[in-house]
Amino acid sequence: MASRLQLGGDNTVLLRVTHSNIKSFSSEVRFDLEMSVEDLKEKLWKKCGTSVDSMLLVLYDDAGSKICNISDSARPLGFYSPLNGYHIKVIDLDPSSVSSGGWLEDTSLVEKYTISEEAYNKRDSNFRKFKEKMLSQNATADENKLPENYLxxxxxxxxxxxxxxxxxxxxxxxxxxxxxxxxxxxxxxxxxxxxxxxxxxxxxxxxxxxxxxxxxxxxxxxxxxxxxxxxxxxxxxxxxxx
The missing domain is CATH 2.30.30.190 (CAP Gly-rich-like domain)
Structure with a gap:
């Protein structure tokens, strides 16, 4: 790993990341080869939502052939010799994961948040009150230009x-x-x-x-x-x- 990094003059690699449950998720991310697999999982967790404990990482080459599982959390990413254009697939092992069943892709499956008209109006700050305030300020500015005998x-x-x-x-x-x-x-x-x-x-x-x-x-x-x-x-x- 060390000689490869020195020869390349760069200690980063550009990898494509996909997810087992989120079919539409595909992202090209540049990673530091010296970062630990544990840190790699933390970074991927923030991108796709799969918890570190439920995450299995599989490395594929640029032709789509599986190379190995990235399984040792204590080792650096460079230990697995990924190259630019390679592909990491995040496998979510949690059967009750929020990403399973299309919940993060099909918005029709998500219960929409609603608020009653009364509760909305009781809020100290909402868009309607902001709009009314702006309209009132504009109307006041216009009305102040009116003559005293208006209408x-x-x-x-x-x-x-x-x-x-x-x-x-x-x-x-x-x-x-x-x-x-x-x-x-x-x-x-x-x-x-x-x-x-x-x-x-x-x-x-x-x-x-x-x-x-x-x-x-x-x-x-x-x-x-x-x-x-x-x-x-x-x-x-x-x-x-x-």
Whole structure:
């Protein structure tokens, strides 16, 4: 081994690695010929998941003929005289291995992780909240450029006491306030008491009360999202059941 390393001027070898259970696994890896077989197995374990204790290594030449089992963990890899282009096959001897039966290749065999909508929303950080935050920041940046009389003309036909329907979800309610909102985006807003507890507050926003209503019945919307007219409260018993 020593003379071969000296003549070659290199103490590494490029080998192809395959796995007995993972048919799609094939990787060319450069190994140090002086590394122990034990260290070799540790490195292969990190690549293919077969534990060191359950691993049998078989060395093949570049023509596919078996040369030997790499079995002595205390010896260096160079003891087995592998050459560039040779092939090491990892044999997984564990019948209950996670790699057996195609579990690491056929994703249809893997139980998919699911999370309920409630549990997802309770997480302090999730993609939905991040997206909403970014959209809110962008919207705030855009709204800060709006004039102070933004949408004022649309408020001419909206007054407190009007029945209304809001664009989002066709929720209904009664107009309680029309005007500007302190510490809010520039322009005009419509404060609404919804018929159902689908709002965000009780008419108080950022410490200032604009109108009175039950908790979670209050909401502020831009006037272009509000339609006033004959919108009586819906009778839940009139809804068709399936």
């Amino acid at each position: 004022e003309d649309l408020c001419k036909n909206i007054k407190a006491g009007d029945r209304c329907e809001v664009e989002s979800g066709e929720k209904r309610g009664v107009v309680k306030y029309v005007g500007k909102v302190e510490n809010g985006a520039p322009g005009f807003w419509v404060g609404i008491q919804l018929d159902e507890p689908l709002g965000k507050h009780d008419g108080m926003v950022k410490g200032k009360r604009y109108f009175e209503c039950p908790p979670r019945h209050g909401i502020f919307l831009r006037p272009d999202k509000v339609k006033v007219g004959d919108y009586p409260e819906r009778d839940p018993f009139d809804e068709e059941e399936i």
